[in-house]
Amino acid sequence: MTQSSRNIPSEILEFCERSSVALKDLKDPRACIEYVKKELPGLLCNRGLFIDIIKDSLRGEGFLDVQRPTTFDNELVLYIDKDRLFSLRMYLWGPGEFTTPHDHNSWGVIGPASDGYEVINYQREDDESREAYARLVEVERVILRQGETAHTFPLKAGIHKTGNPTEETLITLNLYGKSLPRGYINGFDIENNRVFRILSPRRKKEYLLSKALETLEKM
Numbered sequence: 001m002t003q004s005s006r007n008i009p010s011e012i013l014e015f016c017e018r019s020s021v022a023l024k025d026l027k028d029p030r031a032c033i034e035y036v037k038k039e040l041p042g043l044l045c046n047r048g049l050f051i052d053i054i055k056d057s058l059r060g061e062g063f064l065d066v067q068r069p070t071t072f073d074n075e076l077v078l079y080i081d082k083d084r085l086f087s088l089r090m091y092l093w094g095p096g097e098f099t100t101p102h103d104h105n106s107w108g109v110i111g112p113a114s115d116g117y118e119v120i121n122y123q124r125e126d127d128e129s130r131e132a133y134a135r136l137v138e139v140e141r142v143i144l145r146q147g148e149t150a151h152t153f154p155l156k157a158g159i160h161k162t163g164n165p166t167e168e169t170l171i172t173l174n175l176y177g178k179s180l181p182r183g184y185i186n187g188f189d190i191e192n193n194r195v196f197r198i199l200s201p202r203r204k205k206e207y208l209l210s211k212a213l214e215t216l217e218k219m
């Protein structure tokens with residue numbers, strides 16, 4: 001189903017169309033982040049908008065596409081710019097749910113629609129020369145209130161873990177810039193100093209198919 005046929009709410013459509021125009025002219029990721037950090041709080045503080053789209057979705061209507069496969073199971077794609085300059089995604093966080101530490105393929109701005117979303121930023125200390133090895137140190141930890149935002153950068157400049165330390169279920173909006181063509185992101189196991197690839201469902205199946213073929217051809 002296309003974006004338009006899913007009746008995207010006007011507040012989200014207008015935000016995204018404004019962002020398309022503004023981001024097209026901005027080349028520096030820091031300038032893009034600065035623009036989005038000014039604009040995203042307006043959407044995040046629109047409590048009625050979230051209530052409406054959730055109620056519609058629970059009735060089996062509206063524009064939230066719960067069937068669409070995504071890399072993370074708490075992720076809903078809200079909008080993808082036609083030139084792939086950015087995407088806007090909604091994430092759902094149950095009490096105590098956190099990501100594993102991970103990096104990104106793009107810059108991004110993230111923020112919650114209610115208080116209490118936690119962002120923990122890490123710095124990678126090793127030189128990336130050892131296969132599957134990574135050593136991270138925590139450098140920053142913040143708890144965001146409704147409408148506050150944090151940001152991230154591509155690759156090792158933007159390693160973080162985020163989640164919900166509260167007793168309530170939270171929503172965040174995450175706007176990501178144009179993606180690098182890496183095809184995966186890195187996940188990190190801090191305790192064991194390991195790095196591993198996180199693939200989208202489609203890429204994971206393609207990867208495993210190619211590996212299964214290798215197994216069969218070796219027999």
Ligand SMILES: [Fe+2]
Binds near residue numbers: 102103104152160
């Ligand atoms: Fe992230």
